[in-house]
Amino acid sequence: MQKIVLASGNAGKLREFQQLLSGCGFAVVPQSDFFSENAEETGLTFVENAIIKARYACERTGLPAIADDSGIEVDALNGRPGIYSARYAGEGAKDADNNAKLLQELTGVPTEKRTARYHAVLAFMRHAQDPTPILCHGIWEGVILEEPRGEGGFGYDPLFFVPSHNCASAELDKTEKNRISHRGRAMQELLQKLSALIGAQ
Amino acid sequence: MQKIVLASGNAGKLREFQQLLSGCGFAVVPQSDFFSENAEETGLTFVENAIIKARYACERTGLPAIADDSGIEVDALNGRPGIYSARYAGEGAKDADNNAKLLQELTGVPTEKRTARYHAVLAFMRHAQDPTPILCHGIWEGVILEEPRGEGGFGYDPLFFVPSHNCASAELDKTEKNRISHRGRAMQELLQKLSALIGAQ
Numbered sequence: 283m284q285k286i287v288l289a290s291g292n293a294g295k296l297r298e299f300q301q302l303l304s305g306c307g308f309a310v311v312p313q314s315d316f317f318s319e320n321a322e323e324t325g326l327t328f329v330e331n332a333i334i335k336a337r338y339a340c341e342r343t344g345l346p347a348i349a350d351d352s353g354i355e356v357d358a359l360n361g362r363p364g365i366y367s368a369r370y371a372g373e374g375a376k377d378a379d380n381n382a383k384l385l386q387e388l389t390g391v392p393t394e395k396r397t398a399r400y401h402a403v404l405a406f407m408r409h410a411q412d413p414t415p416i417l418c419h420g421i422w423e424g425v426i427l428e429e430p431r432g433e434g435g436f437g438y439d440p441l442f443f444v445p446s447h448n449c450a451s452a453e454l455d456k457t458e459k460n461r462i463s464h465r466g467r468a469m470q471e472l473l474q475k476l477s478a479l480i481g482a483q
Numbered sequence: 484m485q486k487i488v489l490a491s492g493n494a495g496k497l498r499e500f501q502q503l504l505s506g507c508g509f510a511v512v513p514q515s516d517f518f519s520e521n522a523e524e525t526g527l528t529f530v531e532n533a534i535i536k537a538r539y540a541c542e543r544t545g546l547p548a549i550a551d552d553s554g555i556e557v558d559a560l561n562g563r564p565g566i567y568s569a570r571y572a573g574e575g576a577k578d579a580d581n582n583a584k585l586l587q588e589l590t591g592v593p594t595e596k597r598t599a600r601y602h603a604v605l606a607f608m609r610h611a612q613d614p615t616p617i618l619c620h621g622i623w624e625g626v627i628l629e630e631p632r633g634e635g636g637f638g639y640d641p642l643f644f645v646p647s648h649n650c651a652s653a654e655l656d657k658t659e660k661n662r663i664s665h666r667g668r669a670m671q672e673l674l675q676k677l678s679a680l681i682g683a684q
Contacts, residue, residue, distance in 0.1 A: 326538070327614050333528060355614070364614040401615055413528050413556070413565040414602055417618065 283309040286406075287316065289339040289349035294436075298460065299348065302469050306476055316343045328353065328365055332405035333415055340410040348472075352402040352465060354438050356384070356426060358391045367437065381430060381441055388426055396426040400442065400464040404472050416475050420467030424451070435459065484510040487607075488517065490540040490550035495637075499661065500549065503670050507677055517544045529554065529566055533606035534616055541611035549673075553603040553666060555639050557585070557627060559592045568638065582631060582642055589627055597627040601643065603665040605673050617676050621668030625652070636660065 286308050288299050299310045321338035325331035328351040335349035353367030363370035363384070371379035388396060399421055406416040423445075430440035432452030439452035444462075447454060451463070460466040487509050489500050500511045522539035526532035529552040536550035554568030564571040564585070572580035589597060600622055607617040624646075631641035633653030640653035645663075648655060652664070661667040 326612065327534060327616060329616070329618065330531060330534060333531065337527070353614070361614065411527065411562075413554070413562065414620070415528060415530070417530065417620075419615070419618075 283307055285309050285311055285345050287311055287313050287339045287343050287345050287347040289313050289321070289335040289347055291320075295350070295465075298465075298469065302473055303476070306473070306480060308476075310348070313339050313343070313347075323351070323365075325351075326365065328401055328403040329405065329417060329419075331365060332403045332417075333407070336405040336407040336415065337410050340407050340412070344409075346406065346408050348404060348406050350402055350404045350465065350468070352400065352437075354398055354400050354442070356388070356396075356398040358395050358397075359387055362387075377437055381438060384426065384438065384441060385429070393425065393428075397423070398426050398442070399423045400438075402464040402468040404468045406472060406476065416472065416479070418468040418471035418475065420464040420469075420471065422462070422464040422467070484508055486510050486512055486546050488512055488514050488540045488544050488546050488548040490514050490522070490536040490548050492521075496551070496666075499666075499670065503674055504677070507674070507681060509677075511549070514540050514544070514548075524552070524566075526552075527566065529602055529604040530606065530618060530620075532566060533604045533618075534608070537606040537608040537616065538611050541608050541613070545610075547607070547609050549605060549607050551603055551605045551666065551669070553601065553638075555599055555601050555643070557589070557597075557599040559596050559598075560588055563588075578638055582639060585627065585639065585642060586630070594626065594629075598624070599627050599643070600624045601639075601665040603669040605669045607673060607677065617673065617680070619669040619672035619676065621665040621670075621672065623663065623665040623668070 284307060288296055288310050291314055296312050303310055321335045323331045325334055331351040332349045336347045339347035353364055355361045355364055369375055371383040402420045404418040425443040427441050427443050427450060431450035432440055435452040440450055442451040444451055485508060489497055489511050492515055497513050504511055522536045524532045524535060526535055532552040533550045537548045540548035554565055556562045556565055570576055572584040603621045605619040626644040628642050628644050628651060632651035633641055636653045641651055643652040645652055
């Protein structure tokens with residue numbers, strides 16, 4: 283099986299990518315098998331940060347790599363926290379800190395103006411100099427709640443109300459979340475594009 | 484009409500974008516109406532360079548911007564010249580210089596191993612801090628000829644044999660080239676995505 287490095291230290295993401303890509307003949311291995319530091323995310327867009335992380339993993343391992351970058355765009359905050367979602371309350375902030383800051387920033391904003399969307403961008407690079415990474419972009423529309431709900435997921439999931447399912451993202455069944463979420467959609471797009479690539483060879 | 488800046492000095496490209504986007508209510512204006520220098524293309528992928536150019540045009544004008552980056556990937560040369568297509572024979576190289584260098588590098592390579600493809604990536608940014616540019620990627624498969632043919636097009640068109648039309652890209656009618664080329668396909672994708680965006684508002 284062709285090894286692909288996942289530029290992430292998240293065990294949940296690793297399992298999801300392994301399940302998704304095993305059928306295509308790819309063995310997804312975590313970058314922590316090779317090195318421990320993280321690439322510096324200096325990009326100003328999700329796609330630039332995903333490419334930076336994938337390229338770094340290619341450089342350090344000599345293998346193809348996948349990276350993802352994701353975040354949430356809140357309309358009442360002019361799109362913030364955007365690419366800074368994971369560090370909204372400061373470097374090293376925990377999910378609870380970021381959620382608290384988001385609620386504070388939206389104090390007094392009525393429900394109909396609390397629209398938001400999650401973005402996930404995936405980059406697959408064949409090697410560090412690959413000029414044409416495969417790029418996938420998943421979007422998930424929702425509304426920011428007034429207080430947290432549910433115990434599942436991570437990030438802003440307890441505050442992210444999903445109108446189609448009438449619950450918070452953190453209340454969704456894991457399989458259902460993976461089917462409809464921003465990351466799930468981006469991963470399905472990646473699977474289609476990789477399958478097409480393999481089929482064309 | 485909403486003004487959009489085109490991050491290019493090419494009059495032909497300007498006309499094409501103006502025709503494409505006027506139906507969506509966009510007036511495409513060249514960046515030379517605002518400033519004369521070019522952004523430094525420090526990216527290692529087409530998409531990074533397109534984003535760099537679009538972002539720079541947004542910064543300098545305060546308007547939404549479109550940029551494109553394109554090039555040719557030749558299999559027998561491990562993908563070269565790739566993102567360096569316009570400067571293959573050196574900084575400031577002319578098309579004829581680049582074409583001559585490509586022919587020289589492929590000396591003795593038989594037809595069946597001269598496969599190549601053009602890539603065009605477009606980036607549309609709403610503003611300089613836009614974290615989710617609209618990105619479009621068009622690909623055009625061909626074979627590098629042993630000598631130049633035709634007077635039309637630009638870049639590597641005289642050397643780019645198009646199997647579906649049994650001629651060089653430089654021998655194609657302009658309208659037909661715009662329909663099937665890498666840039667034409669990327670532009671059609673942009674039109675679809677911008678139309679969907681407008682329809683959703």
